[in-house]
Structures are given as structure tokens and as C-alpha cells.
Amino acid sequence: MSEEEFRSDLQALAILISQLHDIEDPAIHVTYDQAAGHPTTTPAGSRLAATELLDKAHINLATLARILNIPGPEDPDHQNQATWHTDIHYARQLATHPGLALTPCEMQLFAQETHWIVTRARELTNPPQQPSIIIGPCPNPQCGHTLRGNPGDHTTTCPHCHNTWQTNTIRNLNYHKLLNNKHSRSCTATQGARILKACGITISPSTIRTWKQQGTITPNGTNQQGQPTYALADIFQRVSAKQPGSGNRPGVS
Structure with a gap:
């Protein structure tokens, strides 16, 4: 290049x-x-x-x-x-x-x-323009093409590398990469709760704030409005410690 x-x-x-x-x-x-x-x-x-x-x-x-x-x-x-x-x-x-x-x-x-x-x-x-939803990047490390499909699809084929993947497998890989990324960007309690909800994990912003008051999670800064911000991975790891097992974590067996 x-x-x-x-x-x-x-x-x-x-x-x-x-x-x-x-x-x-x-x-x-x-x-x-x-x-x-x-x-x-x-x-x-x-x-x-x-x-x-x-x-x-x-x-x-x-x-x-x-x-x-x-x-x-x-x-x-x-x-x-x-x-x-x-x-x-x-x-x-x-x-x-x-x-x-x-x-x-x-x-x-x-x-x-x-x-x-x-x-x-x-x-x-x-x-x-055609109706579709984003499933996630192709798991092939040599590809990474954004895969799309229709709601309810169980498999999808990458148009670039032509591999076929289970849609749940792709989503679960994305969830774990995102939630375990120690270099993830900061988020407020409300933003963190919204991202986790999209991953199938329900946690309220007030619970995250309570953890801060208890000292079980530490903010890594503040945003423009002066609100505490946290690493998403820290919130996820605290949720995992609070709720052990696979029931609240997608893709964990």
C-alpha cells in the first residue's frame, strides 16, 4: 500500500x-x-x-x-x-x-x-438496499468481510471466501471479542448496559453505579458531562462474577 x-x-x-x-x-x-x-x-x-x-x-x-x-x-x-x-x-x-x-x-x-x-x-x-441484517465479520482470519442475512437465518455463506458459518457462532465470537477486550473504549453505566443488552445480558445502569460505590468496579475516567466511565470488559467481568454459569452469557458452555 x-x-x-x-x-x-x-x-x-x-x-x-x-x-x-x-x-x-x-x-x-x-x-x-x-x-x-x-x-x-x-x-x-x-x-x-x-x-x-x-x-x-x-x-x-x-x-x-x-x-x-x-x-x-x-x-x-x-x-x-x-x-x-x-x-x-x-x-x-x-x-x-x-x-x-x-x-x-x-x-x-x-x-x-x-x-x-x-x-x-x-x-x-x-x-x-435489499432487506438484510448484519450478522458480523466473517470468522475466517484471512477474510473478515461483513456478513449479512435475513432475520431467522441459521447459516450464512461469505461471498468473498465462500465459507459457510452458523450465524450463532459468528454472533458469539463477536460478543466475546467485544466483551473481553481490555482495550475497549470507555462507556458510561447507561451505555455499558445498552451494549450488554444487545449481547443478551441484562444489567441495569443502577447496578453498575452500585458496584462503583461498593468499590467492586473502578471508573477509568469521566465523560464531557462529568459522568464516570468504565471499560466495557470490566463491567462484563463483574457481571460474570456476579452471575456464574452459562445462563446469562451468550455462547458460554
Whole structure:
């Protein structure tokens, strides 16, 4: 991949991050059902796919920014904003940074990961017109194509690598990657409860706040409104400790 293509992908990612956030946030309505004629809540599968892509983008951008000594936003008001705001800042700064050309071998790894994220994000933000739902990325490590299907489908075949997968297998893999990711982005108690609900795990925001008061879960910061934020993996691990067994955790046997 050329340096020019890498810079182009970073510029595109700066725009796509905001679009992925809109898909991830259940409070924002995005028209996915063209026949409905009105905005509808983004399907849970799409929200989870957006969350995973935002996590990957954050790790990739933050690591590259640290290597190239790119500081975070200088605006004091910006420093307390959500992680995705900072990631947009990094993507814009990296797209014009001269250091991208200094270590080509190392940059190729970041360029390939960035291109993969941008490709998947475009698939997610520009869904096909035919009725379908997002199941998740293809489990084939050499593929990763976003798989779609109809509600009720038990299997799906990847149009790229032509492997056939059980839809439940794909969803469970996605759940565990998301929930066990120690580098996952921060979320408030309400946001964490919503993501876990989409994974089939019911927990109330008030329970998470109670755990904070009891000292059994520790916030990792605050958002722009001063609300405590937590690592999603920490919330999930606390839920798992509270409710051992497979009944409340999808895909665990």
C-alpha cells in the first residue's frame, strides 16, 4: 500500500468514526429500513459491529499517534470528550504527518489495519438496499468481510471466501471479542448496559453505579458531562462474577 493511499484512508477514517458513533448510539435513529419510510433504531448487530470497529480504530490510531509523538487535543474542553472525538483528532493529524514516510515497514502494518477498518466501516455505513441484517465479520482470519442475512437465518455463506458459518457462532465470537477486550473504549453505566443488552445480558445502569460505590468496579475516567466511565470488559467481568454459569452469557458452555 502506498503512502498516498494510507493518508487517504486516514482522512476517510476521520469521517467514518463519526458515522460509526451514530450507528453505535441507540439514542440516534438511522434509516436502515427503506420500506419503512421513517428512521428506525439501528439493529443490535450493526451497533455491535460499529463498536468493534471503533475499538479497532482507537487502538490503531492511539498507538500510531504515540509512536509519532502526536499529542492529544489541546482544547481543554476537548480533552474530556468521548474517545471517538480524540480518535478523529488523531486521524486528521496523522493524515498529514511527515512521519508516515519515515519507517515504511512499520507503517505498512498500520496502513493495512487502517485500510481493513475503513473497508468494513464503509460496508457498515452504506448498507445495501435489499432487506438484510448484519450478522458480523466473517470468522475466517484471512477474510473478515461483513456478513449479512435475513432475520431467522441459521447459516450464512461469505461471498468473498465462500465459507459457510452458523450465524450463532459468528454472533458469539463477536460478543466475546467485544466483551473481553481490555482495550475497549470507555462507556458510561447507561451505555455499558445498552451494549450488554444487545449481547443478551441484562444489567441495569443502577447496578453498575452500585458496584462503583461498593468499590467492586473502578471508573477509568469521566465523560464531557462529568459522568464516570468504565471499560466495557470490566463491567462484563463483574457481571460474570456476579452471575456464574452459562445462563446469562451468550455462547458460554
